[in-house]
Amino acid sequence: MTQNGLLDASSSSRGTSTATAYHGPVVHSLSLTQLEVLPSALLVVSDGRVVSLDKDVARADVSHLLASRGVSADIVHVDEGFLCPGLIDTHTHAPQYPNNGLGGSLELLPWLQTLTFPLETRFSDLTLARRIFSQVIDRTLAAGTTTSCYYSTLHVDASVLLAQLCAEAGQRAFVGRCSMNRFCSDDYVEASTASSMASTKAFLAQVSSLPSIVKPILTPRFAISCTPDLLSALGELAAQTGLPIQTHIAENTSECAEIRRLFPASATYAGVYAAHGLLTPRTILAHAVHLDDAERDVIASHGAGISHCPASNTNLNSGAARVLDMLAHGIKVGLGSDCSGGCSLGILPQIRDARTVSRSLAFEGLAERGLSIAELFHMATLGGASLCGFDDVGNFAPGAQFDALWVKPRSPGMWVEDGEAVESVFEKWLFTGDDRDIATVWVQGRRVAGAEKA
Amino acid sequence: MTQNGLLDASSSSRGTSTATAYHGPVVHSLSLTQLEVLPSALLVVSDGRVVSLDKDVARADVSHLLASRGVSADIVHVDEGFLCPGLIDTHTHAPQYPNNGLGGSLELLPWLQTLTFPLETRFSDLTLARRIFSQVIDRTLAAGTTTSCYYSTLHVDASVLLAQLCAEAGQRAFVGRCSMNRFCSDDYVEASTASSMASTKAFLAQVSSLPSIVKPILTPRFAISCTPDLLSALGELAAQTGLPIQTHIAENTSECAEIRRLFPASATYAGVYAAHGLLTPRTILAHAVHLDDAERDVIASHGAGISHCPASNTNLNSGAARVLDMLAHGIKVGLGSDCSGGCSLGILPQIRDARTVSRSLAFEGLAERGLSIAELFHMATLGGASLCGFDDVGNFAPGAQFDALWVKPRSPGMWVEDGEAVESVFEKWLFTGDDRDIATVWVQGRRVAGAEKA
CATH class of the missing domain: 3.20.20.140 (Metal-dependent hydrolases)
Structure with a gap:
């Protein structure tokens, strides 16, 4: 799955318009009072922007859903940690x-x-x-x-x-x-x-x-x-x-x-x-x-x-x-x-x-x-x-710039068990994680930092 | 110099009585109001305990000082960062x-x-x-x-x-x-x-x-x-x-x-x-x-x-x-x-x-x-x-157990310039460093953690 991610990010950074579909846990903010935690989201990114964000998509349904919409995309499974806005x-x-x-x-x-x-x-x-x-x-x-x-x-x-x-x-x-x-x-x-x-x-x-x-x-x-x-x-x-x-x-x-x-x-x-x-x-x-x-x-x-x-x-x-x-x-x-x-x-x-x-x-x-x-x-x-005056940065609403982090627990303060709820992993990262837990960083869809940087 | 440190720690952990003399910056506490910062100390450790702590020892004088006391010791130069108590x-x-x-x-x-x-x-x-x-x-x-x-x-x-x-x-x-x-x-x-x-x-x-x-x-x-x-x-x-x-x-x-x-x-x-x-x-x-x-x-x-x-x-x-x-x-x-x-x-x-x-x-x-x-x-x-009831743990007073850290700046929050004063490096570590800056950890003179662990 990481392999797909690498391929995708490389192609993105070359400026092609290939879409990428991220499937897995996503956390972002909708407002001061609304934090949206989506354990099984499908987030499609193209040309550096979020095209769509679907909630509750089963892994088995990802390909079918994309095909039904005529979307051609590399699929990246976020099978560890979660994505959140930068x-x-x-x-x-x-x-x-x-x-x-x-x-x-x-x-x-x-x-x-x-x-x-x-x-x-x-x-x-x-x-x-x-x-x-x-x-x-x-x-x-x-x-x-x-x-x-x-x-x-x-x-x-x-x-x-x-x-x-x-x-x-x-x-x-x-x-x-x-x-x-x-x-x-x-x-x-x-x-x-x-x-x-x-x-x-x-x-x-x-x-x-x-x-x-x-x-x-x-x-x-x-x-x-x-x-x-x-x-x-x-x-x-x-x-x-x-x-x-x-x-x-x-x-x-x-x-x-x-x-x-x-x-x-x-x-x-x-x-x-x-x-x-x-x-x-x-x-x-x-x-x-x-x-x-x-x-x-x-x-x-x-x-x-x-x-x-x-x-x-x-x-x-x-x-x-x-x-x-x-x-x-x-x-x-x-x-x-x-x-x-x-x-x-x-x-x-x-x-x-x-x-x-x-x-x-x-x-x-x-x-x-x-x-x-x-x-x-x-x-x-x-x-x-x-x-900052941005109306298209800061979360994963459709149309937003894809400025994002893939958080994968790695730092010594983080204790994450297999199958742990994304809310729990997110809270742990906020209060005990650090930069070592940030596997990949994208700005405008371009991968700009992280251990998997191409 | 690191080589000496490795040799020493290995021999210590084998329980031999070879002394080690650490020369360089040392920071430790003398009391609630007294923090002692020694830019050029000579700290001699033997059998897991501090034998002596001299202030203001020039690098060129280390061997002579040890010889004058009849101390046979591996010499470790703390030429980056500082030592402090665990x-x-x-x-x-x-x-x-x-x-x-x-x-x-x-x-x-x-x-x-x-x-x-x-x-x-x-x-x-x-x-x-x-x-x-x-x-x-x-x-x-x-x-x-x-x-x-x-x-x-x-x-x-x-x-x-x-x-x-x-x-x-x-x-x-x-x-x-x-x-x-x-x-x-x-x-x-x-x-x-x-x-x-x-x-x-x-x-x-x-x-x-x-x-x-x-x-x-x-x-x-x-x-x-x-x-x-x-x-x-x-x-x-x-x-x-x-x-x-x-x-x-x-x-x-x-x-x-x-x-x-x-x-x-x-x-x-x-x-x-x-x-x-x-x-x-x-x-x-x-x-x-x-x-x-x-x-x-x-x-x-x-x-x-x-x-x-x-x-x-x-x-x-x-x-x-x-x-x-x-x-x-x-x-x-x-x-x-x-x-x-x-x-x-x-x-x-x-x-x-x-x-x-x-x-x-x-x-x-x-x-x-x-x-x-x-x-x-x-x-x-x-x-x-x-x-904890210890009267021989917590600083480097002669007789104390050598429970110690060698702090070498590595974490991304730490910005240390060549020749920076030890007070400054110490303050930075307290307020912006992390575990990545701890190169070696000793307890009772035994090296127990750190990237250089034997």
């Missing part, structure tokens, strides 16, 4: 991976100055940038991250390189060059608003020629590191182009105090972004730890969304984000690894930390309940896709 | 590993009835028991657990088998046969106090003939599952024999309510154990989530200690244990994976979850601060050893 990382910093795991004794602003800016400064060196970015992409793809929202550095060339490498590796990505013309260290800051905008436009021009799997995203680093006129210029560019935006918000109390000092006219942090045209339905706000209901209303009313970064919020001593309150306001929420504020690779650890942090609040009566598995997996897949 | 799991249930990762939607008492007792019941089958226990030992050793405090089931034969397998594999262990003559399911309960005590004595007799690396431990499952006379009989046996004791306490609010109903004469849960002679300086109390200061005083005054099980406390919706309050009372605290209430393999994930949970409390003003790296690593090593 994981979506809605907030991470590619150049910071060498610092992964550090910083836990610091808070945001000193962490930026002592660990982060000195590292990012080095990305004027494209040899270094290529080495690190290539590893970031390889490792996160292997950990199941099929879409990643990347911050690069302020360097145009390194940022373009990151986008090129994503395109080559086949990782769906938003790539943002950081706009940052103040606060940063003396040797890591943009000279002016004009030069910053020129760099952004140069970056956009070069990325526009890349395959559509990689898209640029406007990236005012955060309001502390951008002068008001730079924020306004980026807001105007967003309005002209419809480009998406990513930035940080309300991560740390000292940061929030500095925002109040720098922007006394704004009643809230979200109001700063709104006032400069940066709060749109395509805006991804990372962290949002220190928000009140009024501020959540501002975010919701603009249709912006939030990347919840639980590992980072803990590691950098930022606080516990109120995810249930975000969801209650109808705000889109995805998960972000926020490497290297966060200290773990990819999204699976975020699912765990999001549960732990939400339960910690619930234990103390500070939240009504912890996050459910349906909510957690939604944020990791379909919700993250929605936050 | 990790100590002060609370886990060997038969429950097949359920690892499940149970997150349940609380303790229904979880016992629906997931746990049905699994444990199967351990009357020694073929099943051998298959699972062997895997438990292999996987936890490879994940760095050099000492494990195991609960087995109520079965004498399976419990003896677990102890035998630990001895064969070379994992330092306490093994307890569960005493449980009420509450449990109809087909998984002991018939009487007399039959329970007879089984315990039969178990003790058989384990007493095993190598001293494996020791029996009295294991009243918890006060709900033991009648008062069974608790008293176990308390008397503990007093007669000086045997250690392990049990559960105050894990879940429904459990605590049931304890009040069953033991109305006791003011506290800890008081139940104290009244039956089960609160001794050799008692390990798992969880202790729902304690007040008065109860912590009772525990401290008896010299008993606590196994903190953060992953389990979150997974089974139990609550957040107040570890700082335990430490402030002078109570010994170690870490416990509590598989399968906990949902992760070994102790490294407990270090992370203990930090996350402690910071979650601090963020909300419910604790003064989160746990420090020194405290976390102490609980994982020296503090756990103290909780």
Whole structure:
């Protein structure tokens, strides 16, 4: 059966239009409250998209069903583990991976100055940038991250390189060059608003020629590191182009105090972004730890969304984000690894930390309940896709891009017995598995990682 | 250099008295507040014990220093990563590993009835028991657990088998046969106090003939599952024999309510154990989530200690244990994976979850601060050893047993640059590494796991 899979993936990656029919267990999200677990599904993929998803198809009936529909397809039996959508990382910093795991004794602003800016400064060196970015992409793809929202550095060339490498590796990505013309260290800051905008436009021009799997995203680093006129210029560019935006918000109390000092006219942090045209339905706000209901209303009313970064919020001593309150306001929420504020690779650890942090609040009566598995997996897949502005990524609805993982238990935490129910294997993977359980990763139908990579 | 390591480990395991001198980075705990990081240490091991630990020894001076002391030793250069003490799991249930990762939607008492007792019941089958226990030992050793405090089931034969397998594999262990003559399911309960005590004595007799690396431990499952006379009989046996004791306490609010109903004469849960002679300086109390200061005083005054099980406390919706309050009372605290209430393999994930949970409390003003790296690593090593009653395990003080790990960065979350400081590599491993970074594991100087195993 694996043999069929190999043949299929090879032909897919050659760009032929041969369909593939996957038969076996499938798990995906239909909504925040609906996790669909299909022990015996038939999922047909062609030209990188899901053609059909049938439930409860017996193995003996697969060929007949396909023939009755006139579908010619290689058949792959998922006879171990399950298929699920790829994981979506809605907030991470590619150049910071060498610092992964550090910083836990610091808070945001000193962490930026002592660990982060000195590292990012080095990305004027494209040899270094290529080495690190290539590893970031390889490792996160292997950990199941099929879409990643990347911050690069302020360097145009390194940022373009990151986008090129994503395109080559086949990782769906938003790539943002950081706009940052103040606060940063003396040797890591943009000279002016004009030069910053020129760099952004140069970056956009070069990325526009890349395959559509990689898209640029406007990236005012955060309001502390951008002068008001730079924020306004980026807001105007967003309005002209419809480009998406990513930035940080309300991560740390000292940061929030500095925002109040720098922007006394704004009643809230979200109001700063709104006032400069940066709060749109395509805006991804990372962290949002220190928000009140009024501020959540501002975010919701603009249709912006939030990347919840639980590992980072803990590691950098930022606080516990109120995810249930975000969801209650109808705000889109995805998960972000926020490497290297966060200290773990990819999204699976975020699912765990999001549960732990939400339960910690619930234990103390500070939240009504912890996050459910349906909510957690939604944020990791379909919700993250929605936050990114995708309407055809994040689950296996017909028409969706086939960004997918084949999870086969291999890691030492996973104990799976023959015939174990797929719900059980899925729950075990969420809470005790790791990247070793991800046998194959596809993006847009192309196999991009996994031990069986052709 | 690795070649020397191989030769040494082989000779050690053959029981010869050749010394080995490890030169390079060493990290270990001296106390709750003192983490000692030695970038260039010389650690001499002979007959399974640490002979000497010198700081700041230059590589060029190693041979001369050894010769000046008349020490004949194979020299192993730790030229990548570092050595640290093995990790100590002060609370886990060997038969429950097949359920690892499940149970997150349940609380303790229904979880016992629906997931746990049905699994444990199967351990009357020694073929099943051998298959699972062997895997438990292999996987936890490879994940760095050099000492494990195991609960087995109520079965004498399976419990003896677990102890035998630990001895064969070379994992330092306490093994307890569960005493449980009420509450449990109809087909998984002991018939009487007399039959329970007879089984315990039969178990003790058989384990007493095993190598001293494996020791029996009295294991009243918890006060709900033991009648008062069974608790008293176990308390008397503990007093007669000086045997250690392990049990559960105050894990879940429904459990605590049931304890009040069953033991109305006791003011506290800890008081139940104290009244039956089960609160001794050799008692390990798992969880202790729902304690007040008065109860912590009772525990401290008896010299008993606590196994903190953060992953389990979150997974089974139990609550957040107040570890700082335990430490402030002078109570010994170690870490416990509590598989399968906990949902992760070994102790490294407990270090992370203990930090996350402690910071979650601090963020909300419910604790003064989160746990420090020194405290976390102490609980994982020296503090756990103290909780187990060892005075020669848990760090590299001269005279200590050489229970150790050689950590070499390999896992995909670890980004280590040439020449990176050992403090940095150590912090990365704690917060983003995994079992793949553990190259070699020694217990009592014997190499028991690792890719370089002879």
